[in-house]
Amino acid sequence: xxxxxxxxxxxxDEWVDIxxxxxxxxxxxxxxxxxGDIVFVELPKPGDHVTAGQSFGSVESVKAVSDLFCPVSGxxxxxxxxxxxxxxxxxxxxxxxxxxxxxxxxxxxxNGLLSAEDYDAYVxxxxxx
Amino acid sequence: MSTATEATKSSPRKTxxxxxHRQMGAKMVDFNGWDMPVEYPSSGGLIAEHLAVRNGxxxxxxxxxxxxxxRGPQALAAVxxxxxNDASKLAIGQAQYSxxxxxxxxxxxxxxxxxxxxxDYLLVINAGTxxxxxxxxxxxxxxxxCEVTDLSDSFTQxxxxxxxxxxxxxxxTDADLSQVKFYWLTHGTVCGLKNIMIARTGYTAEDxxxxxxxxxxxxxxxxxxxxLEAGKEFGIVACGLGSRNTLRLEGKLPLYGHEISDSINVxxxxxxxxxxxxxPDFVGKQALEQARGDVKRTLVGLEMIDRGxxxxxxxxxxxxxxxxxxxxxxxxxxxxxxxxxxxxxxxxHSALETVLAVQIRSQAVKAKVVxxxxxxxxxxxx
Numbered sequence: 001x002x003x004x005x006x007x008x009x010x011x012x013d014e015w016v017d018i019x020x021x022x023x024x025x026x027x028x029x030x031x032x033x034x035x036g037d038i039v040f041v042e043l044p045k046p047g048d049h050v051t052a053g054q055s056f057g058s059v060e061s062v063k064a065v066s067d068l069f070c071p072v073s074g075x076x077x078x079x080x081x082x083x084x085x086x087x088x089x090x091x092x093x094x095x096x097x098x099x100x101x102x103x104x105x106x107x108x109x110x111n112g113l114l115s116a117e118d119y120d121a122y123v124x125x126x127x128x129x
Numbered sequence: 130m131s132t133a134t135e136a137t138k139s140s141p142r143k144t145x146x147x148x149x150h151r152q153m154g155a156k157m158v159d160f161n162g163w164d165m166p167v168e169y170p171s172s173g174g175l176i177a178e179h180l181a182v183r184n185g186x187x188x189x190x191x192x193x194x195x196x197x198x199x200r201g202p203q204a205l206a207a208v209x210x211x212x213x214n215d216a217s218k219l220a221i222g223q224a225q226y227s228x229x230x231x232x233x234x235x236x237x238x239x240x241x242x243x244x245x246x247x248x249d250y251l252l253v254i255n256a257g258t259x260x261x262x263x264x265x266x267x268x269x270x271x272x273x274x275c276e277v278t279d280l281s282d283s284f285t286q287x288x289x290x291x292x293x294x295x296x297x298x299x300x301x302t303d304a305d306l307s308q309v310k311f312y313w314l315t316h317g318t319v320c321g322l323k324n325i326m327i328a329r330t331g332y333t334a335e336d337x338x339x340x341x342x343x344x345x346x347x348x349x350x351x352x353x354x355x356x357l358e359a360g361k362e363f364g365i366v367a368c369g370l371g372s373r374n375t376l377r378l379e380g381k382l383p384l385y386g387h388e389i390s391d392s393i394n395v396x397x398x399x400x401x402x403x404x405x406x407x408x409p410d411f412v413g414k415q416a417l418e419q420a421r422g423d424v425k426r427t428l429v430g431l432e433m434i435d436r437g438x439x440x441x442x443x444x445x446x447x448x449x450x451x452x453x454x455x456x457x458x459x460x461x462x463x464x465x466x467x468x469x470x471x472x473x474x475x476x477x478h479s480a481l482e483t484v485l486a487v488q489i490r491s492q493a494v495k496a497k498v499v500x501x502x503x504x505x506x507x508x509x510x511x
Binding site: 040062 | 168174371374375436438463490
């Protein structure tokens with residue numbers, strides 16, 4: 001699977017796409033595949049503050065619950081409410097389906113995230129276990 | 130996610146079909162010390178597997194289940210002593226759901242008792258309790274003239290489940306499956322293998338069969354692929370433990386360590402109809418007699434009213450927000466398309482339509498008590 005070069009990634013399998021001061025966040029194809037059929041998404045509300053490395057919601061497959069970890073700190077500007085009706089979109093197109101958009105409060109945090117190449121290596125490393 | 134009660138610490142055990150599962154790209158998990166497929170992306174995943182069993186046919190490797198044979202002049206008396214259902218009612222070729230109990234009336238394990246011959250019984254038991262169960266059976270049948278054998282490693286057990294299971298398996302055997310009623314068994318040639326035990330049993334709340342074939346890898350792989358081939362016209366898929374769990378939950382079939390355990394008794398679990406108090410003494414009977422009029426909690430079915438999925442172990446709250454019990458199994462129900470759960474609650478909160486709540490992380494999410502089983506298969510002539 002190919003991870004978009006323009007995204008940055010967390011070790012908890014989220015991606016963030018940066019445009020100016022706005023970070024668009026989703027989960028990776030590796031994450032959706034590991035979870036299986038996603039049936040439920042718990043989302044924050046616009047205006048909520050989120051913190052890098054902290055949970056901002058959860059996704060649930062039939063068999064398990066997984067926290068969503070925020071790649072960046074800031075204020076939630078937009079939430080993809082369509083996912084409440086159609087959570088399976090995350091399975092169908094993980095890299096093209098955003099979950100929240102965040103106005104960054106500390107752009108320096110981006111330095112701590114993985115490049116597509118590093119994330120790919122990290123995925124392969126886990127597959128070997 | 131699983132709350133295994135007796136997970137082994139050593140490297141996981143493998144069934145004879147392990148390489149086949151890996152070759153098919155199954156996602157593997159450690160289940161009670163066994164390296165087992167949880168779902169097959171090549172089948173379309175858990176929901177597709179679940180729906181295939183409800184609408185067509187699915188195939189499961191359930192070789193991790195254990196098998197204990199009791200054979201000899203006093204085999205029936207031994208089975209009667211260690212199990213709560215009445216095995217004297219079994220004709221040769223018949224099976225029954227039952228359970229082995231501790232003296233206090235709680236569960237050692239649930240079992241399917243098969244009567245294979247005049248004085249020949251086979252108990253099929255859970256994977257996670259194999260060693261415990263075998264020890265229990267051996268220790269509690271010493272005074273009976275019968276031979277107790279652990280046959281767990283002698284069989285590869287394959288379940289062919291769903292309304293099209295009979296059509297699929299019939300293509301591979303000379304046994305007339307239309308003559309085998311639900312919870313009966315026969316022996317026949319399957320895929321060229323002689324004298325194979327074929328039982329019309331399962332753990333999916335659907336019609337289906339379980340076959341017991343020799344446990345070498347080559348035989349397992351051969352039979353597995355022939356079943357997949359035979360079921361192709363019915364849309365057969367390989368199914369993992371994930372769909373096995375959601376299928377059994379829709380049918381309210383208990384799972385050891387969840388709905389039944391060494392701290393839950395027969396009355397609480399609502400398994401009265403499988404417990405024959407009128408039969409002569411059996412382990413647990415005395416305690417159950419005393420406990421009968423004093424049932425404080427009971428197993429109920431819950432359906433979530435508001436958005437949220439109840440999971441195993443989540444607290445159950447009453448209308449005032451007071452914790453009154455726990456979810457034993459909870460999941461989205463792929464066929465029913467609802468979020469359902471089983472939970473133990475005090476009897477006074479168990480009436481149908483009672484509105485309760487499940488504590489899901491920081492939120493109390495509304496749920497109501499509903500009739501069980503959640504799913505009943507349509508009755509039809511086969």
